[in-house]
Amino acid sequence: MNSTLLKKELREALWKLVLGTVILTALALFIPLSYNFIIDLFSLLPYEQLEKYLGTIPTDLFNDFSLYLWSQWNAKNLPQLGAIMAILVGMSLLAGEANNKTMSFLLTRPVSRRSVFLSKVLTGILMMFIMVWTATLLMIFTAGFTPNAVDTGKLLTCTFITSIGLFVILSLSILFSTIFGEPVKAGGATVLILVILAAASWFKPLRVINPFIHMYGAQYMIAGTFPLIPVLLMSLAAVGFLAVAMWVFQKKEY
Amino acid sequence: MTLAIELEGLSKSFKDKKAVDNLSLQVPAGSIYGFLGPNGAGKTTTIKLMLGLMRPDNGRGKILGLDIEKESESIRRRTGYVAEMPHMYGYMTVQEIIKFCRPFYPVWNSGLVEKYLDFFSLPLKGKIKNLSKGMNTQLALILAIAPEPELLVLDEPTAGLDTINRQELLRIILEEISVQGRTVFLSSHLLHDVERVADQVAIINQGKLIDVRSIDDLKSSVKKVRVVFQKEVPDDLFSLPGIQSYSREGKAYLITIEDNLQDVLNAIKNYPYFALDIIDQNLEDIFIDKVRRSKA
Amino acid sequence: MWYYVDPQSGVPIYVQLKEQIKKAVATGLLTEGEQMPSVRELALQLTINPNTVSKAYQELEREGIIQTARGLGSFVAKRQKGKEQEQKIALDKALEKLMIEAYQLSVDADTLHNEFIDKLAAWKDRLVKGAQNNDSGNRT
Numbered sequence: 001m002n003s004t005l006l007k008k009e010l011r012e013a014l015w016k017l018v019l020g021t022v023i024l025t026a027l028a029l030f031i032p033l034s035y036n037f038i039i040d041l042f043s044l045l046p047y048e049q050l051e052k053y054l055g056t057i058p059t060d061l062f063n064d065f066s067l068y069l070w071s072q073w074n075a076k077n078l079p080q081l082g083a084i085m086a087i088l089v090g091m092s093l094l095a096g097e098a099n100n101k102t103m104s105f106l107l108t109r110p111v112s113r114r115s116v117f118l119s120k121v122l123t124g125i126l127m128m129f130i131m132v133w134t135a136t137l138l139m140i141f142t143a144g145f146t147p148n149a150v151d152t153g154k155l156l157t158c159t160f161i162t163s164i165g166l167f168v169i170l171s172l173s174i175l176f177s178t179i180f181g182e183p184v185k186a187g188g189a190t191v192l193i194l195v196i197l198a199a200a201s202w203f204k205p206l207r208v209i210n211p212f213i214h215m216y217g218a219q220y221m222i223a224g225t226f227p228l229i230p231v232l233l234m235s236l237a238a239v240g241f242l243a244v245a246m247w248v249f250q251k252k253e254y
Numbered sequence: 255m256t257l258a259i260e261l262e263g264l265s266k267s268f269k270d271k272k273a274v275d276n277l278s279l280q281v282p283a284g285s286i287y288g289f290l291g292p293n294g295a296g297k298t299t300t301i302k303l304m305l306g307l308m309r310p311d312n313g314r315g316k317i318l319g320l321d322i323e324k325e326s327e328s329i330r331r332r333t334g335y336v337a338e339m340p341h342m343y344g345y346m347t348v349q350e351i352i353k354f355c356r357p358f359y360p361v362w363n364s365g366l367v368e369k370y371l372d373f374f375s376l377p378l379k380g381k382i383k384n385l386s387k388g389m390n391t392q393l394a395l396i397l398a399i400a401p402e403p404e405l406l407v408l409d410e411p412t413a414g415l416d417t418i419n420r421q422e423l424l425r426i427i428l429e430e431i432s433v434q435g436r437t438v439f440l441s442s443h444l445l446h447d448v449e450r451v452a453d454q455v456a457i458i459n460q461g462k463l464i465d466v467r468s469i470d471d472l473k474s475s476v477k478k479v480r481v482v483f484q485k486e487v488p489d490d491l492f493s494l495p496g497i498q499s500y501s502r503e504g505k506a507y508l509i510t511i512e513d514n515l516q517d518v519l520n521a522i523k524n525y526p527y528f529a530l531d532i533i534d535q536n537l538e539d540i541f542i543d544k545v546r547r548s549k550a
Numbered sequence: 551m552w553y554y555v556d557p558q559s560g561v562p563i564y565v566q567l568k569e570q571i572k573k574a575v576a577t578g579l580l581t582e583g584e585q586m587p588s589v590r591e592l593a594l595q596l597t598i599n600p601n602t603v604s605k606a607y608q609e610l611e612r613e614g615i616i617q618t619a620r621g622l623g624s625f626v627a628k629r630q631k632g633k634e635q636e637q638k639i640a641l642d643k644a645l646e647k648l649m650i651e652a653y654q655l656s657v658d659a660d661t662l663h664n665e666f667i668d669k670l671a672a673w674k675d676r677l678v679k680g681a682q683n684n685d686s687g688n689r690t
Binding site for chain 2: 002004008012100101102104105107108109110111112251253254
Binding site: 451534 | 555557558559560561562563564565590593594597598599600601602605654655656
């Protein structure tokens, strides 16, 4: 690894990092701040009608503040927006330099391809880490100012589970970024794979292959059991994608 | 004699096109070596193979005694490279790219960098994306010579330069690399770029090596003879070894001879003639002639 | 700069340089004992390969035109009388080349003879004038 390379990567990605953190944080802060408003809104509706539309949702959703935060954040905004961020970050990490041809300039410096690859991957992971945790921590911090009780431990654990899911998407996007010479193609391929996985999970037996289902951490939030095996499998998949990406990069010609 | 570059049977294909075809080269350390060929002859691919940007399908290569596939990083530590169109980070300033490149190398001659930044009047705070094509090449040259490389590889370096800048570039190569006893590998499709400075030239076409010679040798071994005979001469006179081609107009012949001038001259003189001239060949003509014949 | 090379000419650059230095010595532009520019200097001035300059210098040294003192550089040699044998060989070669050329150009022997006499006379004349200039110290 090489600090010069890392500095350069971070510099190139800085605007994405800032923009991503701002957007995610804004969305995160909106959740606890709008809680009372939403409750008031729902209380205006007749209870029978509410039950008609939301019958399957546990009614304590509106009574349990932590559950509400989780349902809006870990089960909705964070996976959706986080996935978009992971794709946007990952797709240009390698394909960006291949596309504007600076890769051959970089690779004619005395650096190993391994260091180049690792500096890029590390940058991607670091960016996602900063975005996700800044937003989540600020959300929990803000929630502490409301009169409602917050189960910080549970929310942090759920965000950890979501992070692992986003890591899978980031790695997949990096893999395609290595294979394709254009960021747009890499992003498109990642979206395509995710859509296929999501569509496949409409069939019950295939639900298990959809990373989105695992990354909510629903089981843990509602039943309290930590999804150890899905988390391990997702980590393994992510590392696997990165290993393949590195292998492809070592062979790639520029 | 130590060799700076040693390629053995190097081949590289893209789909069905052979970009480099069983290429072998020996570049002596301390020389200026011209690597000549028309556009698309396989020069850039050869250089990319040498620097580890691409891997050969077949063959081996050593640069500064190091294996091109296994020890590429060490090769790049001791080799400067200026690409045909250097694509550097456009968002960086001149100063920033220098700062970026410097930590990669064990040696960095800051005095040299300053000298040539000043000489070319490159704007330190100017963004690379705003530099002209010529300035871009000049900056890439500075970055390539700053680590005092043992080998400098230049791929069509004069492409974006005007005549004055070309001459300056050649002078800098001589002053900073050649006079110090280091090696220069200079690829070009223009003979004009290399004939002034090169010790030796390799001519390549369609991925294949056509000829390797010193420039002096090239000039003295290839001659044209213009002869006007007094009578008809038999056709088999022109099948002598060494005769590359000939054209005739009546009894006047223009004969291109390579390597066997004296024997051919003796044979010609067996027939009575009115006039006989030996014409020194311009390098450009030799080059064009060789490339054209290799296509046939 | 007195020297000039034409890289595009069919004549090798080192030969062009050699001829020009010989001419400079013969015309008195370079005098006995005068220091020659270093290989490096001349290479940079003419933008040519240092090996080309070395090659020219080596041949000139072999022909006794210049002398190289290790560490000091190259100097214009004294015109040595003792090297008659080498002189004769070199002269023979040059004369023969001249005659072959003349033959190829179909110049007959008498014409060649007359031309040679004329040129030689003109040359003697120039040498005398050159010596006078040198004596009066006009050279810098």
